[in-house]
Amino acid sequence: xxxxxxxxxxxxxxxxxxxxxxxxxxxxxxxxxxxxxxxxxxxxxxxxxxxxxxxxxxxxxxxxxxxxxxxxxxxxxxxxxxxxxxxxxxxxxxxxxxxxxxxxxxxxxxxxxxxxxxxxxxxxxxxxxxxxxxxxxxxxxxxxxxxxxxxxxxxxxxxxxxxxxxxxxxxxxxxxxxxxxxxxxxxxxxxxxxxxxxxxxxxxxxxxxxxxxxxxxxxxxxxxxxxxxxxxxxxxxxxxxxxxxxxxxxxxxxxxxxxxxxxxxxxxxxxxxxxxxxxxxxxxxxxxxxxxxxxxxx
Amino acid sequence: xxxxxxxxxxxxxxxxxxxxxxxxxxxxxxxxxxxxxxxxxxxxxxxxxxxxxxxxxxxxxxxxxxxxxxxxxxxxxxxxxxxxxxxxxxxxxxxxxxxxxxxxxxxxxxxxxxxxxxxxxxxxxxxxxxxxxxxxxxxxxxxxxxxxxxxxxxxxxxxxxxxxxxxxxxxxxxxxxxxxxxxxxxxxxxxxxxxxxxxxxxxxxxxxxxxxxxxxxxxxxxxxxxxxxxxxxxxxxxxxxxxxxxxxxxxxxxxxxxxxxxxxxxxxxxxxxxxxxxxxxxxxxxxxxxxxxxxxxxxxxxxxxxx
Numbered sequence: 005x006x007x008x009x010x011x012x013x014x015x016x017x018x019x020x021x022x023x024x025x026x027x028x029x030x031x032x033x034x035x036x037x038x039x040x041x042x043x044x045x046x047x048x049x050x051x052x053x054x055x056x057x058x059x060x061x062x063x064x065x066x067x068x069x070x071x072x073x074x075x076x077x078x079x080x081x082x083x084x085x086x087x088x089x090x091x092x093x094x095x096x097x098x099x100x101x102x103x104x105x106x107x108x109x110x111x112x113x114x115x116x117x118x119x120x121x122x123x124x125x126x127x128x129x130x131x132x133x134x135x136x137x138x139x140x141x142x143x144x145x146x147x148x149x150x151x152x153x154x155x156x157x158x159x160x161x162x163x164x165x166x167x168x169x170x171x172x173x174x175x176x177x178x179x180x181x182x183x184x185x186x187x188x189x190x191x192x193x194x195x196x197x198x199x200x201x202x203x204x205x206x207x208x209x210x211x212x213x214x215x216x217x218x219x220x221x222x223x224x225x226x227x228x229x230x231x232x233x234x235x236x237x238x239x240x241x242x243x244x245x246x247x248x249x250x251x252x253x254x255x256x257x258x259x260x261x262x263x264x265x266x267x268x269x270x271x272x273x274x275x276x277x278x279x280x281x282x283x284x285x286x287x288x289x290x291x292x293x294x295x296x297x298x299x300x301x302x
Numbered sequence: 303x304x305x306x307x308x309x310x311x312x313x314x315x316x317x318x319x320x321x322x323x324x325x326x327x328x329x330x331x332x333x334x335x336x337x338x339x340x341x342x343x344x345x346x347x348x349x350x351x352x353x354x355x356x357x358x359x360x361x362x363x364x365x366x367x368x369x370x371x372x373x374x375x376x377x378x379x380x381x382x383x384x385x386x387x388x389x390x391x392x393x394x395x396x397x398x399x400x401x402x403x404x405x406x407x408x409x410x411x412x413x414x415x416x417x418x419x420x421x422x423x424x425x426x427x428x429x430x431x432x433x434x435x436x437x438x439x440x441x442x443x444x445x446x447x448x449x450x451x452x453x454x455x456x457x458x459x460x461x462x463x464x465x466x467x468x469x470x471x472x473x474x475x476x477x478x479x480x481x482x483x484x485x486x487x488x489x490x491x492x493x494x495x496x497x498x499x500x501x502x503x504x505x506x507x508x509x510x511x512x513x514x515x516x517x518x519x520x521x522x523x524x525x526x527x528x529x530x531x532x533x534x535x536x537x538x539x540x541x542x543x544x545x546x547x548x549x550x551x552x553x554x555x556x557x558x559x560x561x562x563x564x565x566x567x568x569x570x571x572x573x574x575x576x577x578x579x580x581x582x583x584x585x586x587x588x589x590x591x592x593x594x595x596x597x598x599x600x601x602x603x604x605x606x607x608x609x
Binding site: 156159160161195198199202203212213214215226229230231232292293296297 | 352356
C-alpha cells in the first residue's frame with residue numbers, strides 16, 4: 005500500500021492540492037507526478053496559449069502510463085472555485101485558462117490536453133490543422149509526408165508550421181484570419197488531400213475505413229471541425245516516452261527527425277532555444293484559394 | 303426461382319430435406335429519389351448527427367434503445383447465437399385443421415421442394431397430410447428471425463406459410479366504434495343478402511388486375527416514348543491535378559506581396575539564394591521572430607527540389 009502524501013501549492017493566489025507527488029506517471033521515463041507538475045509549469049506559457057477559452061477534453065491516467073485511462077469532458081468534481089467552465093451540448097467543459105487550472109488537472113493525472121478547435125461560444129476555428137495519421141505504429145515516411153504537404157501549401161502561398169502529434173502522426177498548422185469557417189477550411193483540406201493522394205498514391209490515403217488504408221498515411225481533413233478535438237500544441241502524451249506534441253521547423257522535418265525525440269524531459273530546453281514557432285506565423289492568405297475553389301464548383 | 307433457405311422438415315423420426323422458394327412476388331413499380339435540379343439519383347448516406355460524419359459499415363453496430371438516448375449494443379455474432387440453434391430445421395409441432403387458422407395470421411408463403419435424396423420422404427409427408435386433411439404448425443428460423451409457420455399442400459407441392467405469433471395480432475377489442483350487437487332491420491337484412499347472392503361467383507383470381515400499376519406503366523411508356531425524360535449527367539470528376547496547377551498559377555501571379563512581406567523587390571531567385579546562405583552561415587537563431595521562419599522555409603524549399 006502506498007503511503008498517502010498530501011500538500012498544497014499556492015499558485016497565483018490559488019491553493020492547489022497535490023496528492024501523491026511521488027506517484028510515477030511515466031514510470032518508463034522516470035517521471036513522477038511532482039516532476040510532471042514542474043514540467044507543466046514550464047510548459048504552461050506555451051500550452052495555455054492554445055487551450056485558453058477552448059472546450060477542454062483531457063485524458064486521465066490515474067495509475068500512470070500505461071494503464072487505465074479515460075476521457076474527461078465534463079469538468080471533474082469537486083470543481084475548485086478558480087476554474088471556469090463553459091456548457092456546450094450539455095457538457096460542462098473546463099476552460100484551461102491558467103496555471104492553477106493546469107496544475108489542478110495535472111494533479112488529477114490528466115496527461116493529455118485536447119482542446120476544441122474553436123473558442124467556447126464561437127463557431128469559427130482559431131487556426132487550421134491538417135492531421136496526418138500513419139496507419140503503421142511506426143511510420144518512417146511521416147516526415148516525408150509532412151514535407152510534401154508543407155510544399156503543396158507553400159506553392160499555394162501558405163506558410164505553415166508542422167508539429168508532432170506526440171503520438172505517431174504530424175499535424176500541420178496554418179494561422180488564419182478570424183472569420184473563416186470550418187467548412188471553408190475543409191474544402192481546402194479536401195482539395196489538398198485529393199491532390200497529394202493523386203500525386204503520391206503510395207504514401208497518402210483519404211480512405212475513411214481504417215482497414216482499407218493499408219500502410220498509408222491517412223490525410224485527415226475531417227477531424228478539424230466544430231465539436232472535435234486535436235492534440236494541443238505542447239500537450240504531453242500518454243506514451244511510454246512521455247512525448248510532447250512539438251512544433252518543428254521545416255528544416256527539422258526535412259532532416260527526418262523522429263517524433264519520439266521530443267518529450268517532457270527535453271522540451272523545456274528546446275522551448276528556451278526555439279521559442280514558440282507557432283506564434284511567429286502570421287495569418288495566411290486563404291481567401292484567394294477559397295475564391296478559386298468556390299468559382300470552380302459552380 | 304432461387305433458393306431462399308435450405309434445411310429439413312422434421313416431425314417425429316421423419317426427416318425431409320427441403321429447399322424453400324418465395325411463392326409470391328411484389329410487382330410494385332419501384333421509383334428512385336432523384337435530384338430534380340440535375341437528375342441524379344440520390345445516394346443514401348448513414349450519417350452520425352453528433353460527429354457530423356458519414357459512417358461506414360465497419361463503425362456501425364446494432365443497439366437497443368432501452369431508455370431514451372441509452373443503448374445496449376450487440377455484436378453480430380451475439381445475435382446470431384440466439385437464432386442459430388434451430389436454423390436448419392422446420393420442426394412440426396402439431397397438426398391442425400386449416401379452418402382453425404384465421405387468415406389474419408398468414409404472413410408470407412414459400413414453396414418447398416425436396417432436396418437431395420429427399421423425394422420419397424417428401425412424397426410420404428405430402429400424401430399423409432392430404433389424406434388426413436390436416437396442416438402442420440411448425441417453427442422455423444429464416445435469416446435471424448424465428449417464425450411460426452403452417453405447412454400445407456397446394457397441388458402437388460408442400461407450402462409453408464409464415465404466420466404471426468398470437469401476441470403480434472391486435473385484438474378486435476382495440477378497434478374503436480364497433481356497433482353493439484343490437485338487432486338489425488329484418489327487411490334491410492333481406493335486401494342486403496339478396497345483393498350478396500347476386501354478386502356471388504366462384505373465385506377466379508385472373509379477373510383481378512392491378513389497375514394502378516397498369517396506369518403507371520402506361521404513363522412511364524408514354525413518357526419514355528415522348529422523350530420527356532431526365533438523364534442523370536455523368537458525374538463530373540474534376541481533375542484535381544489540373545485544378546491545383548491553375549490555382550498555383552493564379553496565386554503565383556499575385557505572389558510578391560503574399561509570400562515575401564519582408565523582402566524588397568529583388569528578383570526572386572537571388573533573394574532565395576541569399577536567404578539560404580544566411581541560414582547556413584548563421585548557426586544560431588536570431589532573436590527576432592520575423593526573419594527566422596522565412597529563412598527556414600526557403601531552405602526547405604531548396605531541399606525539396608533536390609528530392
